[in-house]
Amino acid sequence: MFLTDRELFYRHLAIPAEVPDAIEIVKAEGIYVYDDMGNRYVDLVSGVSVSNVGHLHPEVVDAVKNQITKYMHLMVYGKYIQSPQVQLAGLMAENMPEKLNSVYFVNSGSEAIEGALKLAKRITGRTEMISFKNAYHGHTHGAMSMLGNEEMKYAFYPLLPDIRFLNFNNFDDLAQITKKTACVLIEPIQAEAGILIPDKNYIKAVRERCDEVGAILIFDEVQMGFGRTGKLFAFEHFDVVPDIICLAKAMGGGMPIGAFVSSQKNMKLLTHNPELGHITTFGGHPVSCAAALASLKVILRENLAESAQIKGRMFAKALEDHPLVKDIRQIGLMLAVELVDESVTEKVIHGLYKERLIIDRFLFHSTSFRIAPPLTITEEEVKMIYSQIIKVLNNILTDRKRKI
Numbered sequence: 001m002f003l004t005d006r007e008l009f010y011r012h013l014a015i016p017a018e019v020p021d022a023i024e025i026v027k028a029e030g031i032y033v034y035d036d037m038g039n040r041y042v043d044l045v046s047g048v049s050v051s052n053v054g055h056l057h058p059e060v061v062d063a064v065k066n067q068i069t070k071y072m073h074l075m076v077y078g079k080y081i082q083s084p085q086v087q088l089a090g091l092m093a094e095n096m097p098e099k100l101n102s103v104y105f106v107n108s109g110s111e112a113i114e115g116a117l118k119l120a121k122r123i124t125g126r127t128e129m130i131s132f133k134n135a136y137h138g139h140t141h142g143a144m145s146m147l148g149n150e151e152m153k154y155a156f157y158p159l160l161p162d163i164r165f166l167n168f169n170n171f172d173d174l175a176q177i178t179k180k181t182a183c184v185l186i187e188p189i190q191a192e193a194g195i196l197i198p199d200k201n202y203i204k205a206v207r208e209r210c211d212e213v214g215a216i217l218i219f220d221e222v223q224m225g226f227g228r229t230g231k232l233f234a235f236e237h238f239d240v241v242p243d244i245i246c247l248a249k250a251m252g253g254g255m256p257i258g259a260f261v262s263s264q265k266n267m268k269l270l271t272h273n274p275e276l277g278h279i280t281t282f283g284g285h286p287v288s289c290a291a292a293l294a295s296l297k298v299i300l301r302e303n304l305a306e307s308a309q310i311k312g313r314m315f316a317k318a319l320e321d322h323p324l325v326k327d328i329r330q331i332g333l334m335l336a337v338e339l340v341d342e343s344v345t346e347k348v349i350h351g352l353y354k355e356r357l358i359i360d361r362f363l364f365h366s367t368s369f370r371i372a373p374p375l376t377i378t379e380e381e382v383k384m385i386y387s388q389i390i391k392v393l394n395n396i397l398t399d400r401k402r403k404i
Helices: 005-012 058-068 083-094 109-124 141-145 172-176 200-213 264-271 286-301 304-319 342-354 379-403
Strands: 025-029 032-035 040-043 102-106 128-132 163-166 181-186 216-220 244-247 258-262 325-331 334-339 360-362 365-371
Touching (some): 058 286, 083 286, 109 141, 109 181, 109 216, 109 244, 109 258, 109 264, 163 172, 181 200, 200 216, 304 325, 304 379, 342 379
Parallel strands (some): 216 244
Antiparallel strands (some): 025 032, 032 040, 325 334, 360 365
16 A cells, blocks of 8 residues: 555654644755645744754755765774764864863764763762753753753653752852752753843853852753854853853754764763763764764855844844734844734744744743744845744734724
C-alpha cells in the first residue's frame, strides 16, 4: 500500500506535540520555505534561530558538497586530526576572548549544556548547580533538570538533585550563590521567557558573585549566538566573559552541531581522572563542521551581526505604537511582540499564517510571538513583512471595535 509523506508523518513519525495542520515543505531558500502546493511562506522563526545565514546558503551548500567528497564520519570525536574541526575551532577562538580558547564539539545545544555542567563539577569538585525561573536549556535529563518550569518536568521526576532556581534579573537572589555552588547556568538574554533583557549591571553582578565564591559561570547562548543579538555573541553586550559558553543552533548554518567552549586548562580536566570525561561519537562531524565554518565566515564577512540590530529596530519601530501591542522587547533580530491578551495573540498567529508568515510563540510567555528571521533578510523584505503584520493587527482591531 502506497502512503503519502503526510500519511507517513501521522502514522509513523514520533513527534513531541500534535500538529494537525502541518505544512509539507518541499524547498527552502533564503528567508522562504515552499510547500507541496507551491505556496511560499516567510520564515520568521529561522528554525528557532538556526538559519541565521538563511536557508540553503550557497557557500554552506558548497562546503557540505566539498566535504562529502573527501570523508564523512571517521572515528569517535577527538581521535584524528580533521581539517573542518580544527579550522572551525581556530576561527571561533580567534573571535572570542582569550579565556574561551578551547572548543569541545558536540551534536546539539542540549549536549553542550550536559558537557558544560559536567565540566563545572569537575573544575570545582562541588555539586550544587543554579539556574533561573523560566529558563530553557534543553530536554535531556541534565539540561531538563536546569529548566526553570516545573510543569514541563514533573512527568520525568526524579531529575538531578541539588539544583536551586533564582529569579532572573533579581539582585537580592544572588546571595544564594555560595561556596557550595559548582556553577551558575544563565541565558544572558532569556529566550523562551519572551526575550527578557536584563540590566547590564545584573550580568556583571552575577559574574562578580561567581568570582567571590569560586563558582563557574556558564552562559547558554544556544539560541542567541552567532549574530542574532546584534553582536557575534550576546555576552559582548554586557562586558562580561563567562567561564564556559554553550553554543548550537545557528552554529551549523543548518547542519546539526553544538559546542561548549572554555579555557584549555579547564578542558584538559576532561582527559584524566577519569579519561574520557566527556565523549561523543558524532560530535564535530566533519560535514557539520565544514558547514559551520562556511556559515561563520559569511556572518563575519557580511557583518550580519551589526545589520541585525538595524533590521530588528525597523520591526520594533513599525509595530511598537499599534493599539494591540502592549510591549516589544528587541535585541538584534530577536523580538518578542507582546499583545494585549492571549486571545488576540491566538488571532494574530492565525491571521499571519493566512498571510503565509511563519511565526511562533514562546514556551513561557503565551501573549507574545517571536520575530526572528534569517539575518540575511533585506531591509526591503523587512518593510514588506511588517506591513503584512500591521494589516493583520488592523483587521483584528477593526473586528474588536465592531463587537463593542
